[in-house]
Amino acid sequence: MNKKVKIGIIITAAMVVAVSVLVIAAHVYYGNRWYANTWIGEHELSGMSYDESEQLLQKVYDNYRLEIKGRNDGNLVVTKADISYEVDLKEALQKRYDAQHESFSIFSIPKKKTLELHMNPTYDAEKLEKCLRKSEMYKGSTEYAINVPKDATVAFSDEKKCLVIVPEDKGNVLQFQQLTKAVDEALAEGKEVIDLASEEEYPEVYESPKIFSDDAGLKQKLEACNPYVMRWVSWKITDERTEKVGPKLIYSWLRYKNGKVTFDEDAISDWVEKMCLKYKTVGSTHTFTNHKGKKITVAGGDYGWAISYEETLKQLKKALKMEIDGNLQSAYQEDPSKENQAALTLKRKLKFANTAYQMDLENKTNDWDTQNFTEISLKDQKIYVWRKGKVVFECETISGKPVEGRKTRTGMYFIKEHQTHRVLVGDNYKTPVTYWVRITWTGTGFHCATWQPWSRWSKNLYKTRGSHGCLNLSPENSKKIYELTKYQEAVFIY
Numbered sequence: 018m019n020k021k022v023k024i025g026i027i028i029t030a031a032m033v034v035a036v037s038v039l040v041i042a043a044h045v046y047y048g049n050r051w052y053a054n055t056w057i058g059e060h061e062l063s064g065m066s067y068d069e070s071e072q073l074l075q076k077v078y079d080n081y082r083l084e085i086k087g088r089n090d091g092n093l094v095v096t097k098a099d100i101s102y103e104v105d106l107k108e109a110l111q112k113r114y115d116a117q118h119e120s121f122s123i124f125s126i127p128k129k130k131t132l133e134l135h136m137n138p139t140y141d142a143e144k145l146e147k148c149l150r151k152s153e154m155y156k157g158s159t160e161y162a163i164n165v166p167k168d169a170t171v172a173f174s175d176e177k178k179c180l181v182i183v184p185e186d187k188g189n190v191l192q193f194q195q196l197t198k199a200v201d202e203a204l205a206e207g208k209e210v211i212d213l214a215s216e217e218e219y220p221e222v223y224e225s226p227k228i229f230s231d232d233a234g235l236k237q238k239l240e241a242c243n244p245y246v247m248r249w250v251s252w253k254i255t256d257e258r259t260e261k262v263g264p265k266l267i268y269s270w271l272r273y274k275n276g277k278v279t280f281d282e283d284a285i286s287d288w289v290e291k292m293c294l295k296y297k298t299v300g301s302t303h304t305f306t307n308h309k310g311k312k313i314t315v316a317g318g319d320y321g322w323a324i325s326y327e328e329t330l331k332q333l334k335k336a337l338k339m340e341i342d343g344n345l346q347s348a349y350q351e352d353p354s355k356e357n358q359a360a361l362t363l364k365r366k367l368k369f370a371n372t373a374y375q376m377d378l379e380n381k382t383n384d385w386d387t388q389n390f391t392e393i394s395l396k397d398q399k400i401y402v403w404r405k406g407k408v409v410f411e412c413e414t415i416s417g418k419p420v421e422g423r424k425t426r427t428g429m430y431f432i433k434e435h436q437t438h439r440v441l442v443g444d445n446y447k448t449p450v451t452y453w454v455r456i457t458w459t460g461t462g463f464h465c466a467t468w469q470p471w472s473r474w475s476k477n478l479y480k481t482r483g484s485h486g487c488l489n490l491s492p493e494n495s496k497k498i499y500e501l502t503k504y505q506e507a508v509f510i511y
Contacts, residue, residue: 052117054129057110058209067114071107078104083203086212088189088223091154091161095200100144104136104207133206140204149200155191164188168228171238173246173265178353179346180243180268182235185226195222238273245271245278247346249362250336252329255376260292261362267337280337289333293324298384299371303429305509307392308401308408315511318428319457321384323371332365339363372505373431385429390507393488395425398476400463400488402501410501412494413474415466418483425486430456430508435499439464443485452495456508461486463502465495 047053051062051070060077062070081097081104096102113132149155157163166188174181196213199222203211213219228235246268251261266288272279298321304314341361349357377383392401392408395416402410417425432454439453441460450464466489469482490498502508 047121048118051114052121052130053126055117056129056131057113057134058207067111070114071110074106074110077209078106078207081207081209083200083208084210085154085200085203086210086214087154087191088187088214089161089164091189091213093149093152093154095145095148099148100140100204102138102140102204104138106134106136109134109136135205136207138204138207145200145204146197149193149196154189155193155196163190165190166224166226168226169230169232169235170228171235171242173268175265177350178264178358179247179350180239180264182230182239184230185228187226188224190224192222192224195219237276241276241278242268242271242273244341244343244346245337247349247361248336248339248341249358250333251362251364252332252367253364254296254367255378258378262288262333270337280334285333285337286330289326289330293326293329296376296381297321297323298373298381299323300428301382303382303385303509305387305390305392307394307511308411313509313511315427315429315509317426318430318510319371320373320429320431320507321371322373322376323369325368325370328368329365332368336363336365374505374507385507389503390509391432391502393508393510395427395510396476398479400490400494400498402498404501410497412490412497413471414463414494415469415474415479415482415484415489417461417479417486419480420483423483423485425461425484425488425510426457427510430461430510432456432502432504432506432508433458435502435504437499441485441487446485451492452490452499454499454502456488456510459486461488463488463490463495463498465490465492467492 047064049066051065051067053063055062057070057074058077060073062073065073078097081102083095085093085095087093113134117130117132153161164186167186169185170183171180172183173179191213199211199213199219211219213222246264248267249261249263251259253259270281270284270288272281299319300317301321302314302316303320304312307313345357345360349361373384374386375384388403388406390403392403393399393414393416394401398414398416400412400414401408417423434453434455436453436455437451439450441448441450441453441464443460450466452463452465454463456462464487466484466487469489469491470478471491
């Protein structure tokens with residue numbers, strides 16, 4: 018026989034003998050012990066005799082407590098005394114011990130063996146129910162808030178300045194039947210700790226959202242809405258002030274249904290109205306110092322600033338529906354810089370229904386030229402023209418007759434037009450006049466009235482000889498007023 022073959026036979030025989038000895042030794046050693054890597058619950062029984070394991074576990078179940086963990090660091094401990102919990106440890110443990118020793122494999126020794134004890138426990142179900150229902154984990158407390166699950170949704174991100182899918186919030190609302198079932202099973206097996214937050218082990222114990230972040234409908238909404246939302250629309254009010262509509266506000270106006278995007282027309286109109294009113298001074302109460310140095314307060318009239326509501330609304334609606342280059346929007350999503358935002362900003366020219374001398378954002382009624390204006394005292398029936406802060410001309414006038422439909426209206430107005438000749442038309446008159454200076458769009462103005470008895474003028478003459486609302490002037494004075502008054506200058510009638 019070959020020498021090498023002999024050596025191989027010897028080595029093989031030696032290995033067989035060694036393994037046999039090892040198997041026999043292990044079998045002998047574990048003949049009255051738990052196998053290696055044997056666990057029951059949280060307790061390792063490896064190498065213990067049956068009596069040792071019984072003593073260990075008896076101590077556990079004499080002081081039994083089940084710790085129930087949950088979401089958001091929820092925790093509940095149910096003790097043996099709480100529910101009158103009793104188990105038949107010996108019989109259940111003996112069955113497990115005998116079952117393990119019915120067969121033996123050297124190869125099973127390294128593997129972890131977690132055994133369950135079916136100890137046929139008894140406990141008071143009513144006490145358990147009360148314990149669970151009163152628990153902080155189930156009903157909540159000031160220290161442990163109960164949060165209902167929330168569906169995933171599309172929402173505006175202040176950080177990214179665009180729409181994103183906000184993941185669902187699973188919350189921590191326990192379903193009582195599923196909670197009871199989980200606890201019953203744990204008690205039946207004598208478990209000492211269970212973690213309800215494990216979705217793999219307890220998939221239905223908590224209430225669940227209905228819509229998750231991977232929902233196809235959410236992705237479709239995001240793709241449909243973002244192109245409309247990602248834009249700014251701006252109007253320059255002054256060098257220091259700009260009004261701007263941005264993505265977040267636009268999204269609040271947007272409506273999405275069945276794959277289609279629409280806008281809340283009423284909400285858009287309300288915003289435009291508020292923006293216009295924010296800068297409106299027409300009809301505001303103004304105060305000026307009259308020719309006697311007295312502070313006079315005048316309300317009403319048509320002088321002041323008024324942004325055109327109709328034109329601004331038209332501009333905004335058109336801008337919201339305008340198609341914007343998707344590459345520009347993608348660039349902003351990747352880098353929300355000022356430059357990329359500027360590329361998505363639609364600048365619109367502000368259109369006014371009425372303008373004034375100046376705009377003061379700190380003091381809205383400081384909108385007129387305090388040095389150059391016209392003052393009309395209906396009580397005194399006098400007109401005063403101011404230039405560079407001083408009265409440079411004054412004259413008599415005859416205002417509207419103090420009866421319904423003919424009185425001269427008080428308020429702050431502005432000069433609207435000059436015409437050397439004009440025909441004034443009313444319900445029962447048609448009168449040619451000269452040196453017409455319009456004050457109101459309803460027909461009030463300065464003009465020459467040759468038919469008035471100027472030689473016997475008095476401040477009470479208007480009561481019997483009053484006009485249909487205009488400020489009647491003598492030929493000489495009407496020419497002077499025509500020359501001195503300027504287009505858009507303020508006129509105070511009080």
